[in-house]
Amino acid sequence: MINSITLALMAILLTSLAQLLLKKGSVQIGKRKGTCQIFTNWIIIGALLIFLLATIFSVLTLRQMPLNVFYSLSSLSYFIVIILSIFLLKEPFSINKLIGCLTIITGILIYNI
DSSP states (O other), X not given: OOOHHHHHHHHHHHHHHHHHHHHHHHHHHOSSSOXXXXXXXXXXHHHHHHHHHHHHHHHHHHTTSOHHXXXXXXXXXXXXXXXXXXXXXXXXXXXXXXXXXXXXXXXXHHHHO
């Protein structure tokens, strides 16, 4: 049986990946195209399927882990999305983002001690 930390990390990583794909798909659609483009963009469809998979991992996690612990760990996705968006989407990095990332990690550590 897979332990709850592994399941939680899979849910968090999949959620982060789906967020990046949503961003990439939305940029691909552009500002002027209609809402129907959302349902025909394969990147967005892929992101939604990954969200579904992340939800399945979340449900499996919650069978073994208290909600308050899983919810605090889920905030790691903010950190992961920021880091991946810098490297994969070439988004800018700032000192404010660094402070935010460190604050999130510190909060998770304090909460779960």
